[in-house]
Amino acid sequence: WRYNRHGQKDPGPHFSLRFVFSFVFLSLVPFPACKDLVATARDRKLNTFIQISVLHPAEQTLTRYSSTEIVEGTRDPLFLTGVTFPPEYPIYEESKIKLTVYDVKDKSQDTRNFLGCVTFKVGDLVKSKEQQLTLTLRASDGGKTVGTIEVSLVKMGETDEGEVDHITTDVQGQKCALVCESTVPEGISDKDSLPLLNAVLKNPVSKLYRFPTSDNKWLHIREQMSESTLSFHVPKELINLHIREDMRRNQDLKELGELAPHWDNMRKSVIAHCEQMLSMYQDILADLGKHTGSSFKSSCNKGEKTLEFVPINLHLQRMHVHSSRLKDAVYDVITVGAPAAHYQGFKNGGLRKLLSKFEAERRNTGYQCIYYSPENTAKAKEVLSNINHLQPLISSHADLLLNSASQHSPDSLKNSLKMLSEKTELFVHAFKDQLVRSALLALYTAGPGCVLKKPIVLRNSVEESGDPQHQDHPSRIKRQDSIPHHSEYDEEEWDRVWANVGKSLNCIIAMVDRLLEKDNVSSGIKKSENDPFPADRVVSHPSGDWYEQLYPLIITLKDCMGEVVTRAKQSMTFVLLQELACGLPQCLMLTLRRDIVFSQALAGLVCGFIIKLHTSLHDQGFLQQLHTVGLIVQYEGLLSTYSEEIGMLEDMAVGISDLQKVMFKIIEAKSDDFLPVITGRREHYVIEVKLPAKMFELLPQEIKEGKQLRVYPVLFNVGINEQQTLAERFGDTTLQESVNHENFELLKEYYKLFTEKMPPDCLPHFQEQNDLKGLLENLHQNIQAKKRKNVEIMWVAATICRKLNGIRFTCCKSAKDRTSMSVTLEQCSILRDEHQLHKDFFIRALDCMRREGCRIENVLKNIKCRKYAFNMIQLMAFPKYYRPPEGTYGKADT
Numbered sequence: 001w002r003y004n005r006h007g008q009k010d011p012g013p014h015f016s017l018r019f020v021f022s023f024v025f026l027s028l029v030p031f032p033a034c035k036d037l038v039a040t041a042r043d044r045k046l047n048t049f050i051q052i053s054v055l056h057p058a059e060q061t062l063t064r065y066s067s068t069e070i071v072e073g074t075r076d077p078l079f080l081t082g083v084t085f086p087p088e089y090p091i092y093e094e095s096k097i098k099l100t101v102y103d104v105k106d107k108s109q110d111t112r113n114f115l116g117c118v119t120f121k122v123g124d125l126v127k128s129k130e131q132q133l134t135l136t137l138r139a140s141d142g143g144k145t146v147g148t149i150e151v152s153l154v155k156m157g158e159t160d161e162g163e164v165d166h167i168t169t170d171v172q173g174q175k176c177a178l179v180c181e182s183t184v185p186e187g188i189s190d191k192d193s194l195p196l197l198n199a200v201l202k203n204p205v206s207k208l209y210r211f212p213t214s215d216n217k218w219l220h221i222r223e224q225m226s227e228s229t230l231s232f233h234v235p236k237e238l239i240n241l242h243i244r245e246d247m248r249r250n251q252d253l254k255e256l257g258e259l260a261p262h263w264d265n266m267r268k269s270v271i272a273h274c275e276q277m278l279s280m281y282q283d284i285l286a287d288l289g290k291h292t293g294s295s296f297k298s299s300c301n302k303g304e305k306t307l308e309f310v311p312i313n314l315h316l317q318r319m320h321v322h323s324s325r326l327k328d329a330v331y332d333v334i335t336v337g338a339p340a341a342h343y344q345g346f347k348n349g350g351l352r353k354l355l356s357k358f359e360a361e362r363r364n365t366g367y368q369c370i371y372y373s374p375e376n377t378a379k380a381k382e383v384l385s386n387i388n389h390l391q392p393l394i395s396s397h398a399d400l401l402l403n404s405a406s407q408h409s410p411d412s413l414k415n416s417l418k419m420l421s422e423k424t425e426l427f428v429h430a431f432k433d434q435l436v437r438s439a440l441l442a443l444y445t446a447g448p449g450c451v452l453k454k455p456i457v458l459r460n461s462v463e464e465s466g467d468p469q470h471q472d473h474p475s476r477i478k479r480q481d482s483i484p485h486h487s488e489y490d491e492e493e494w495d496r497v498w499a500n501v502g503k504s505l506n507c508i509i510a511m512v513d514r515l516l517e518k519d520n521v522s523s524g525i526k527k528s529e530n531d532p533f534p535a536d537r538v539v540s541h542p543s544g545d546w547y548e549q550l551y552p553l554i555i556t557l558k559d560c561m562g563e564v565v566t567r568a569k570q571s572m573t574f575v576l577l578q579e580l581a582c583g584l585p586q587c588l589m590l591t592l593r594r595d596i597v598f599s600q601a602l603a604g605l606v607c608g609f610i611i612k613l614h615t616s617l618h619d620q621g622f623l624q625q626l627h628t629v630g631l632i633v634q635y636e637g638l639l640s641t642y643s644e645e646i647g648m649l650e651d652m653a654v655g656i657s658d659l660q661k662v663m664f665k666i667i668e669a670k671s672d673d674f675l676p677v678i679t680g681r682r683e684h685y686v687i688e689v690k691l692p693a694k695m696f697e698l699l700p701q702e703i704k705e706g707k708q709l710r711v712y713p714v715l716f717n718v719g720i721n722e723q724q725t726l727a728e729r730f731g732d733t734t735l736q737e738s739v740n741h742e743n744f745e746l747l748k749e750y751y752k753l754f755t756e757k758m759p760p761d762c763l764p765h766f767q768e769q770n771d772l773k774g775l776l777e778n779l780h781q782n783i784q785a786k787k788r789k790n791v792e793i794m795w796v797a798a799t800i801c802r803k804l805n806g807i808r809f810t811c812c813k814s815a816k817d818r819t820s821m822s823v824t825l826e827q828c829s830i831l832r833d834e835h836q837l838h839k840d841f842f843i844r845a846l847d848c849m850r851r852e853g854c855r856i857e858n859v860l861k862n863i864k865c866r867k868y869a870f871n872m873i874q875l876m877a878f879p880k881y882y883r884p885p886e887g888t889y890g891k892a893d894t
Contacts, residue, residue, distance in 0.1 A: 045072070045073040045074070046073070046074065046075055046077070046103050046115075047070055047071070047072040047073065047103060047104045047105075047107075048070065048071055048074075048077050048101055048102065048103055048104070048115065049067055049068050049069060049070045049071070049079075049101075049102055049104060050067065050068045050079070050099055050100065050101050050102075051064060051066075051067045051099075051100045051102065052064075052065050052066045052067065052083045052097065052098070052099060053065055053097070053098040053100065054091070054095060054096070054097055054098075055095065055096035055097070055098060055119070056090065056095060057092060057094040057095055057096075062098065065083060065085075066083035066852065067081075067083075067852055068080075068081045068082070068083075068852065069081045069847065069848045069851050069852055070104050070107065070851075070887075080209060080210075080211070080844060080845070080848045081207070081209060081848045081851075081852045081853075082207075082208050082209070083207075083208075084206045084207065084208050086204055086205070086206060091122060092122065092123075093121070093122055093123030093126060093127075094121065094122070094123060095121070095122045096119050096120065096121055096122070097119065097120060097122060098117060098118070098119045099117060099118050099119075099137075099149060099151075100114070100116075100117040101114075101115040101116050101117065101137060101146075101147075102114060102115060103115050104887075107885075107886040107887035108886050108887055110887055114139075115137075115139070115146055115147075116137040116138055116139050116143075116146035116147060117137065117138065117140075118135045118136065118137050118138065118149055120133055120135055120151065125151055132150065132151065133150065133151045134148060134149075134150045135148065135149045135150070135151065136148055136149075137149050193614065193692070193695065195672065195674055195692060196610070196614060196674050196690075196691065196692060196695070197614065199229065199673075199674035199675055200228055200229060200230060200607060200610050200611070200674070200675075201226040201227070201228060201229070201316060201611075202226060202227045202228065202229055202295045203226065203227045203294075203295070204224055204225070204226040205224065205225045205226075205854050205857045205858075206222060206223065206224045206225075206854070207222070207223045207224075207849075207852070207853050207854055208220070208221070208222055208223075209221040209223065209845070209848060209849070211831065211837055211838070211841055211845050212837075212838045212841060213323065213835065213836040213837060213838055214836045214837070214838050214839065215836060217323060217324055217325065217836075218323070218324070219321060219322070219323050219831065219835055219837065220321070220322040220323070221319060221320070221321055221322075221827075221831070222319070222320040222322075223317075223318070223319055223320075223827070223849065223853055223854050224316075224317075224318045224319075224320070224854065225315050225316070225317050225318070225854035225855070225857065225858060226315060226316045226318075227294070227295045227296040227314070227315055228295065228296070228314050228315070228316060228603075228607040229295045229675070230314070230603050230606050230607045230610075230675075230676075231295055231296050231297060231310055231311055231314045231603055232288060232291060232295060232310060233603075233675050233676075234599065234602055234603035234606055234676075234678070235288060235309035235310050235599045235600075235603060236285060236288050236289070237676075237677065237678040238309070238595070238598075238599050238602065238678055239281055239284060239285045239288070239309060239595075239599070240285065241678055241679070241680070241681070241685075242281055242595060242682070243278065243281050243282060243285065245681050245682065246274065246277065246278050246281065247278065248388070249274065249573075249576065250271060250274050250275060250278065252384070252569060252570075252573040252576075253267055253270060253271050253274070253573060253576075253577060254271065255570075255573075256443075256570055256573055256574065256577070257443075257447075257570055258447065258448055259446050259447065259448070260446055260447060260448050260449070262368060262446075263446040263577075266368075266369065266577065266581045267577060269581070269584065270577060270580045270581050270584065273580070273584050273585055273588055274580070274588070277588050277591075277592065280592075284306065284308070284309065287306040288306070288307075288309070288310070291307075296313060296314055296315070296861075297310040297311065297312050297313065297314075298312075298313065298861070298862045298863075299312060299313050299337065299813075299814030299815070299816050299862045299863065300862065300863060302337060302342045302813075302814060303342045303343050304343065305343045308341065308342075308343050308344075308596045309595070309596055309599040309600065310599075310600070310603070311336050311337065311339065311599075311600040311601075311603045311604055312336065312337025312338075312600070312814055312815060313335070313336060313337050313814055313815040313816060313858070313862060314334070314335070314336040314337075314603060314604055314607065314815075315334070315335050315336070315815070315858065316332060316333075316334060316335075316607065316611055317332070317333045317334070317335050317810075317823050317854065317855075318330060318331070318332050318333075319331045319827045319830070321830075321831065321835055323835060326835065329834070329835070330615055331802075331826075331827065331830055332608075332611055332612070332615065332807075332808065333808045333809070333810050333823055333826065334604050334607060334608045334611075334807065334808065334809045334810075335809075335810050335811070335815045335819050335823060335858075336600070336603075336604040336809065336811055336815050337600075337811060337812070337813060337814045337815045337816075338637060338639055338648050338649070338651070338652045338811045338812065338813060338815075339597045339598070339600035339601040339604075339651060339652050339655040339656070339811075340597060340600070340647070340648040340651040340652055340655075341593045341596045341597055341651055344589075344592075344593050344596070345647075346644045346646070346647025346648065346651075348647075349646065349647050349650055350646070350647035350648060350649065350650025350651035350652075350653075350654070351590070351593060351594060351597060351650055351651045351653075351654035351655070352650035352651075352653050352654050352735075353647075353650050354590060354593070354650075355590060355594075355654065358583060358586055358587070358590055359374065361583075362582045362583050369578045369581045369582045370442055370578045371578070371582065372575050372578055372579060376435055376575065377575060377576065377579045378683055379433065379435050380435065380439070380572040380575040380576055381572075381576070381681065381682070381683050382430075382683065382684075383430060383431065383433070383435075383436065383568060383572045384569060384572050384573070384576075385681050385683075385684070386426075386427070386430040387430075387565055387568060387569055387572075390423055390426060390427045390430070391427070391561065391565055393423050394420065394423050394424055394427060394557075394561060395558060395561075397416060397419045397420040397423055398420055398554045398557060398558060400416045400419070400420075401413065401416040401417060401420055401508075401512075401550065401554065402547060402550060402551060402554055403416075404416045405515075405546035405547040405549075405550045406546070406547045408545075408546055410516055410519055413512060413515075413516070413546070414512075414516070417508070417509065417512050420505070420508070421505060421509065424501065424502075424505045424557070424561075425502075425505075427501065427561065427564075428498060428499075428501050428502045428505075431498045431564060431568055432498075435575070436494065436568055436571055436572070437491065437494050437495075439571035439572065439574055439575050440494055440567060440571045441491065442571075442574060443570060443571050443574045446574070494567065497560070497563055497564055497567060498564045498568075500560040500563075500564075501557065501560045501561050501564055503560075504553065504556050504557040504560050504561075505557060507553050507556070508550065508553045508554065508557060511549060511550055511553055512550070515546050515549065515550075591682075593651070594654065594655075594658070595682075597651045597652070597654060597655035597658075598655050598658045598659075600655065601652075601655040601656055601658070601659055602659065602662065602685070602687075604809060605633060605659055605662065605711065605713070605807075606676055606687055606689075608633065608807040608808075608809065609631070609664055609687070609689065609711070609807065610676070610689055612631070612807050613626075613666070613689065613691075614695075616805070617695060617698045617699075618698070619805075621758075621761075621762035621805075622805045623699065623700050623703070624700065624758065624762060625754070625758055625762060625805055626703070626709055627700060627702045627703050627707050627709060628757050628758060629710075629750075629753055629754050629757050629758060630709060630710030630711060630712055630750075630753075631709065631710070631711050631712065631805070631806060631807065632711075632712050632714065632747070632750050632801060632804050632805075632806035632807075633659070633711050633712065633713045633714070633806060633807045633809070634713075634714050634715075634716070634747075634797055634798065634800070634801035634806050634807070634808055634809065635652075635656055635713065635714065635715040635716070635809040635811060636716060636717075636794050636797065636798060636808070636809060636810045636811065636822065637649065637652060637715055637716065637717030637718070637739075637811050637812075638717070638718065638719065638720055638721075638810070638811065638812040638818040638819065638822060639652070639717055639719060639811075639812060639813065640719035640720075640721055640723035640724035640727055641719055641724065641727045641731065641732065641733050641735050641736045642719070642723040642724060642726050642727040642731050643723060645719070645723065645813065646735060648813060649717060649735060649736070649739070650735065652715065652717075652811070653715060653739050656713045656714075656715045657713065657715075659711060659713040660711075660712070660713060661682075661683060661684055661685055662685045662686075662687060662711055663684070663685070663686050663687070663708040663709060663710060664686075664687050664689060664708065664709040664711070665686055665687070665688050665689070665706055665707075665708050665709070666688075666689050666690075666691060666696070666699060666703050666704075666709070667688050667689070667690055667691070667696075667706070668690070668691060668693055668696040668704075669690035669691060669692055669693070669696075673690070674690050674691075674692070675690075676688060676689050676690065677690075686708065712746065712750045714743040714744075714746050714747045714750075714797075715739060715743050716739075716740050716743060716744075716793055716794060716797045717736050717739055717740065718736070718740075718789060718790060718791055718793050718794050719733075719736065719789065720789055720791060720818060720878055720879055720882055721818065721874060721877060721878065722873070722874045722876075722877035722878075724789060724877075725788075725789075725877045728788045728789070737783075740783045740793065741783060744779060744780060744783050747776070747779075747797075747800070748776060748780075750804075751772065751776060751804070754804065771803070772800065772803055772804070775796055775799060775800050775803070776800065778796050779793065779796045779797055779800065782796060789879055791879050791881075791882070794822070795829070798826060810822050810823055810826075814862070815858075816858060816859055816862050816863075816868075816869070817859070817868045817869050817870060818882070819855075820850065820855035820856075820858065820859065820868065820884075821850070821868075821878075821881075821882040821883070821884060822882065823855060824846055824849040824850050824853065824855055825846065825881050825882065827849060828842055828845050828846045828849065831845065846881070847885040850868075850884045850885055850888060851884075851885050851887075851888050856868075856888065866888070867888065867889055867890045867891070868884050868888055868889040868890075869889070869891075870884065870889040870890075871889070871890065871891065875889070
């Protein structure tokens with residue numbers, strides 16, 4: 001609706017209707033305009049809004065679809081908010097749209113008076129000559145006229161080049177439009193990119209606004225919110241991975257060999273507990289497989305056991321900005337509930353506290369087991385992983401070498417030997433560790449016939465020597481009187497066993513060199529005889545000659561490798577047995593909790609990575625940064641450090657830190673399945689992201705060749721609610737302070753790495769390195785400052801992340817209420833700082849996005865109610881810009 005104060009039509013459509021049949025999120029957008037509205041009382045100023053409803057031709061039912069914001073104190077309102085229908089919404093030419101105008105008497109109580117309404121057919125608008133309708137607004141069907149409404153069609157991107165003189169700073173100056181349009185990277189057709197987006201995103205909700213700038217131009221803003229299919233896909237992939245890993249571990253425990261009664265009973269107890277956990281994981285996977293319907297987990301289901309691994313309320317929040325002066329810009333934030341184990345509860349705290357307490361208790365346990373540090377147990381898992389990965393590869397390359405020998409192919413023989421040598425050297429290097437030797441001794445003493453009165457104590461070498469220079473040395477067993485010295489045990493035997501693998505390889509290399517040398521000599525003789533038939537060369541060397549000479553050496557290599565694998569696997573499994581036995585059942589329960597939290601965190605990360613890659617495929621600086629340095633991933637937490645949310649923050653801090661174990665690898669999709677694949681193990685995950693062929697071709701060669709890409713996750717948390725007020729006055733905020741300080745150091749390390757490896761011109765022209773340096777100093781000062789609810793920490797951290805081409809996350813308990821306030825504030829701040837949003841329209845834009853934007857739709861889809869779960873008393877404790885407009889909050893389930 002755009003009419004000036006004198007009742008004259010303002011040039012240019014404002015509230016518009018869009019009708020497009022394509023599949024690119026272009027959609028139908030109705031925008032009417034009002035004039036000379038009649039007030040119910042003579043002296044009353046109108047506070048109006050318009051409700052849009054749809055009458056479906058087949059059902060003949062009226063469905064409330066959307067509303068504008070409330071414009072106060074005028075009979076000729078200029079609205080800021082419109083409405084859009086996504087492509088999949090069933091709108092046809094015969095569909096009718098009803099526009100109903102209300103006068104709001106009390107926003108807090110949502111009391112309103114009906115002013116008038118009008119209904120029109122979509123087809124009438126689409127077929128109209130100027131694609132515009134002027135309709136009469138009536139008090140009731142056939143009743144008196146109470147004004148007029150104009151409806152017209154506009155597209156996202158249409159801008160008024162002239163001055164916008166009618167914009168004023170009073171209430172008459174309010175306006176907006178709504179848009180729904182996809183952004184596809186430049187140079188990539190819809191056909192190429194949409195399969196990837198459709199595989200990852202689902203159920204988009206879109207809103208379109210049009211705001212004035214400080215120089216009297218128009219900004220068109222499309223706000224979009226989409227669910228992600230990865231909410232369920234990633235947890236299922238991850239649980240499958242855990243099941244396979246745990247089944248291998250359980251089998252290794254069973255194959256540990258004969259043990260003394262004490263150790264054998266320990267093993268039986270561990271296996272029994274592990275089998276129970278494995279069964280639980282299989283049940284959880286089966287339950288997830290049965291899930292149908294929504295692709296997101298609502299906030300109401302955050303404590304549901306069968307959905308523990310699924311992230312809460314995961315969405316992509318996107319703002320697309322179009323203006324006449326600047327290039328279109330897209331700003332993305334992933335919104336998700338803080339990764340936390342809600343079903344497990346927070347009575348004893350979260351992971352950060354529980355892991356620390358568990359490790360302290362395990363060090364001092366009186367149980368008859370050996371203590372290995374977390375670093376040593378991690379090393380044991382790495383060795384086992386290397387065994388499982390390298391042994392079949394070496395066997396395969398050895399067979400290929402024999403095949404090349406049987407074919408008498410010199411080039412193939414060289415290539416096969418090169419691959420065999422590389423993998424065998426990696427294999428040998430994997431066992432150059434004191435841990436394997438010490439674990440073999442511990443396993444020997446645990447054999448039948450050994451009497452163990454006291455536990456074996458494994459100490460770090462720095463503890464023994466007191467020399468900090470030896471901190472990097474592996475731990476070793478310190479013998480005590482209770483461990484008999486077995487003269488028959490040769491401690492050097494292990495060195496000889498694994499060294500034999502290298503010696504066997506050297507024998508193979510020497511033999512291949514000798515065979516090739518003889519072949520060259522023979523070739524020279526044939527050449528001197530001017531033999532016209534090169535094939536005779538092969539005939540003069542029977543294939544069995546090379547094969548028969550290499551075969552026994554290959555068998556020796558495999559035998560030596562098999563002996564190493566048997567001993568190393570048993571010794572490392574024995575180390576893992578100690579880890580499990582020292583803390584049953586807490587150890588397995590902590591593993592479960594950590595898996596749950598990590599699963600939630602990973603689902604969001606994978607979604608964010610794929611979307612970032614999709615939008616930045618033509619940014620060469622970003623692609624270089626991706627494979628040279630890695631990607632910064634910044635999490636904004638809004639949790640308080642009071643009551644249960646302390647445990648949530650402790651869970652979240654560990655879950656996000658664990659994302660450092662994740663590497664991404666981009667591959668070309670070979671089918672229509674674009675969902676990512678997860679490989680690896682708990683200490684090291686690889687996410688394979690599939691791209692359509694034409695998109696894959698845009699990548700740098702290093703990425704196309706399979707280089708693994710790192711992410712650097714950082715978390716900054718500032719509690720903003722009334723519980724944080726209690727924590728600051730009567731409780732403890734050291735957890736928040738520690739998390740912020742630790743993650744600032746991580747961010748600073750990334751920035752240092754970035755400046756060392758990337759050229760100065762890799763960032764957009766307005767994002768200068770000096771600017772980043774100043775922002776980091778600002779962030780550090782704010783983290784050091786003892787200021788209550790210092791939300792500037794989050795603002796500065798978010799700005800740094802965007803300037804470093806990072807991925808942004810915003811999280812609160814449910815990603816519904818506090819998250820909505822933060823996301824909308826960030827969007828309006830970007831419009832003000834980067835796109836010259838008129839300063840007098842900042843609060844109005846903020847209220848529009850919170851009242852009728854995507855985030856109120858998020859609230860509705862979570863709790864079936866259009867109310868943020870705040871009350872007036874709570875909001876008094878909130879920072880000023882985190883308070884929603886009156887009438888949008890009240891009693892609601894969270």
